[in-house]
Amino acid sequence: MISSVLVANRGEIARRVFRTCRDLGISTVAVFSDADAGAPFALEADVAVRLPGNAPSDTYLRGDLVIAAALRAGADAIHPGYGFLSENAQFARDVTAAGLTWIGPAPETIDAMGSKIRAKELMSACGVPILSVDAATATPDDFPLLVKASAGGGGRGMRVVADAADLEGELVAAGAEALSAFGDDTVFVEPYLPTARHIEVQVLADTHGTCWVVGDRDCSIQRRHQKVVEEAPAPAVSDPVRTVLHDAARAAVKAVDYVGAGTVEFLVAEAHLDTGKVYFLEMNTRLQVEHPVTECVTGTDLVALQIAVAEGRALDGEPPVPSGHAIEVRLYAEDPADDWQPQTGTVRAFGVEGSRFVSPAAYGLRVDSGVETGSTVGIHYDAMLAKLIAHGPDRATAIRRLSTAVRGLRLHGVTTNTDLLLGILADEEFAAARLHTALLDERLADWTTPRLDDRAIRKSALAAALGEATAATASATVLSRIPTAYRNVPSQPRTRTYALSTGSLDEVVVTYSAGLVQHDLDDVTVVEATPSRVVLDDAGVTETYVVAVGDGWVDVDGPRGSLDLVPVPEFVDPADVVAEGSLLAPMPAAVISVAVHDGQQVSRGDVIVVLEAMKMQHTITAPTDGVVTQLSVTAGAQVESGTVLAIIEGEPP
Incomplete structure (x- = not known):
């Protein structure tokens, strides 16, 4: 029996x-980098061991340090989570060689x-169509x-290439990104089917010969080949297609004598949604990010089953x-309206009304979170919150339950993809399950339209x-009984200007007068105003706004959503003004390469600097x-x- 588990991962996984381990009475061990020293996962474990450094290559990808941490902390098993070393066969070998239990498939299976x-070769031999x-x-x-990267997933090391002239450069760039994320720069290419359905099958097998097919999931809503929305079961799938998918997944398990939890992924072209023809993509020899939707519809705890299989116990005869x-959305610290730029900062508030995590299969609304109020979102790791x-x-x-939850989300301090998620969930195409992997790109402009209209924003700004x-x-300290903006004689009203941190609008201006009851919003009256709570009456409809005021920020939670506002000072320090032609870093990042030198002549679109943040590369052009001055x-x-x-000083016209 396993008594103590080290999780070789971070964040929400x-x-x-840890949650399941607590339910099973198993003690827990965390490993953490310097950047994660105060992260919720590191504090929740029974004990935690520091991995010096910040970069994944120095910390979470160092299998030797992880194993040493397990031995030092008295763990007798290691769960890899997903990403990092979860699909590293040598790490699995080293874990068992150290006398620890590996909660995952055999190293030979991971290799295969x-x-x-190699997986494509095996599946082709089983008669399953592949893309190659x-x-x-x-x-x-x-x-x-x-x-695509051969050794990993999650959109890292993936590039769509439309022109043969770009292929060589994209192979190099994808390899570099894969090396940073997975420690392996091997990449390959396959035909790109932009309007296919991405459907995957959850499998679970034990050492006694029992194999479960635990349903299927649709993961077609993706950005940059990374999943954003997942659901189970896959909607609008014909019985012939579902049968073929499940049979092919069983064939994959049999081909490699698979043991443990895994996922077999497929593409189904639009033309074959009713014919049963599917294309094998890959098999993930680990738990998937989207496993909660399967847990919710089957009433299972996949992590508990992983542990049971690792202990040698048998599954029931039938799944x-x-x-x-069930539907899952991923909340990312990124700005979809600004080329998906990752965002950093301190989470000033985080909460979801009505959520709970009573058990992994809890009915209703569940939140798996890597952050809490006060958490820091940095540049070193994935942007998922x-x-x-x-x-x-x-x-x-x-869909309705999830929309309500996302709309009521209280999250301040970092820009997120919340508007995008609301746009997806409200879309008619999504509601009708007319899904494919290019749908997000096609409807991005509509889905990223701010959910708060100008009037809602102005009411939130008035509350602020x-x-x-x-x-x-x-x-x-003096005259505290006199209202702010009070004047002895009639004068101009007080004006307050706010910038929206989302960038959806440049700024919003509100005007109010002494007594805090006069303003420039028609049909709106102030019922109550305190530093933390403002009640407005809008044409007979009472609305309550929760306000938090800090140094250089004001957070507002209103009936239609949350808003982060930045007070704009009336006077600007000349030192804060940058020179014309300045290229600014869009986020905290590491400089990977510099492609120019001082005095160099450049053309529009030329690469100037390549940055890396949250394991993704960003090119500044x-x-x-002009000339690099x-x-x-x-x-x-x-x-x-x-x-x-x-x-860059532009050339004169």
């Missing part, structure tokens, strides 16, 4: 595994299926192609029968101004033709958001 190239093309002999007719429908999962008796109910004003009055960074440097990387 570490917390997820962990390499997507040789990069060295690809012809123009083969394009578009998809470059549980799915019931109802949490997963929100809704379960209902049918798909429409699950009233909250600030009453807070200033309450904290005044010249916005215009200042180069402020070198390769290997760490930069903060807003740092001047270079200055």
Whole structure:
């Protein structure tokens, strides 16, 4: 019997595994990098061991340090989570060689299926269709192609290539990204099917010969080949297709004598949604990010079953029968409206009304989170903050529950993809289950439209101004009974300007007068105003706003959603104004390479600097033709958001 588990991972998956271990009476061990020293997962474990450094290559990808931590802390088993070392066969071998129990498939299985190239060969031998093309002999007719990392997933090391002239450069870039994320730069190419369904099958097998097919999931809503929305069971799938998918997944298990939890992924082209023809993509020899939706519809705890299988126990003869429908959305610290730029900062508030995590299969609304109020979101790791999962008796109910939860989310301090998630859940195409992997790109402009209209934003800004004003009055050391903005003689009203941290609008201006009851919003009256609570009456409808005022920020939670506001000072320090032509770092990041030198002539679109943040690379290009008159960074440097990387002086007309 396993008595103590070290989770060789971080964030929400570490917390997820710890939860089941607590339910089973198993003690827990965390490993953490310096950047994660105060992270919730590191504090929740019974004991934690530091891995010095921040970069994954120095910490979570160091199998020797992880195993040493397990031995030092008295753990007798290691759960790899997903990502990092979860599909590293040598790590699995080293774990067992150290006398520890590996909660996962055999190393030989990971070797066979962990390499997507080898997995395709095995599945082809089983008669399952695959997508394949040789990069060295690809012809123009083969394009578009998809470059993929052989050793990992999650969108890292993936590039769509539409033109043969770009293939070599994209192979190099994908390899570099894969090496950073997975420690392996092996990549391959396959035909790109932009409008296919991405459907996967959950499997679970024990050492006694029992194999469960634990239903299927749809993961077609993706950005940059990384899943955003997942649901179970896969909707609008014909019985012939479902049968073929499940049979092919069983064939994959049999081909490698698979033991443990795993996922077999497929593409189903639009033309074959009713014919049963599917294409094998890969087999993930680990738990998937989207496993909660399967847990919700089957009433199972997949982590508990992983542990049971690792202990040598037998599964029941038949898997549980799915019931109802579950949908999961991934909450990312990123700005979809700004080319998916990852965001960093401190989470000033985090909460979801009505959520619970009573058990992994809890009915209703579940939140798997890697952050809490006060957590820091940095540049070193994945941008996912949490997963929100809704379960209902049918798909429409699950969508409605999830929409309400996302709309009521209280999350301040970092820009997120919340508006995108609301846009997806409200979309008619999504509601009708007309899904494919290019749908997000096609509807991105509509889905990223801010959910708060101008009037809702202005009411939130008024609440912010009233909250600030009453807070200033309450904290005044003298004349505290006199309202802020009071004048002895008639004068101009007080004006407050706010910038929206989301960037959806440049700024919003509100005007109010002494007594905090006069303003410039028609049909709106102030019922109550305190530093933390403002009540407005909008044409007979009472609305309550919760306000939090801090140094340089005001957070507002209203009836239609949350808003982060930044007070704009009336006077600007000249030192804060950057020179014309400055290229600024869009986020805190590491400088991977610098492609120019001082005085170099550049053309619009030329690469200037390549940054890396949250395991993704970001290329900064010249916005215009000109000359590099200042180069402020070198390769290997760490930069903060807003740092001047270079200055390009444009050519005169």
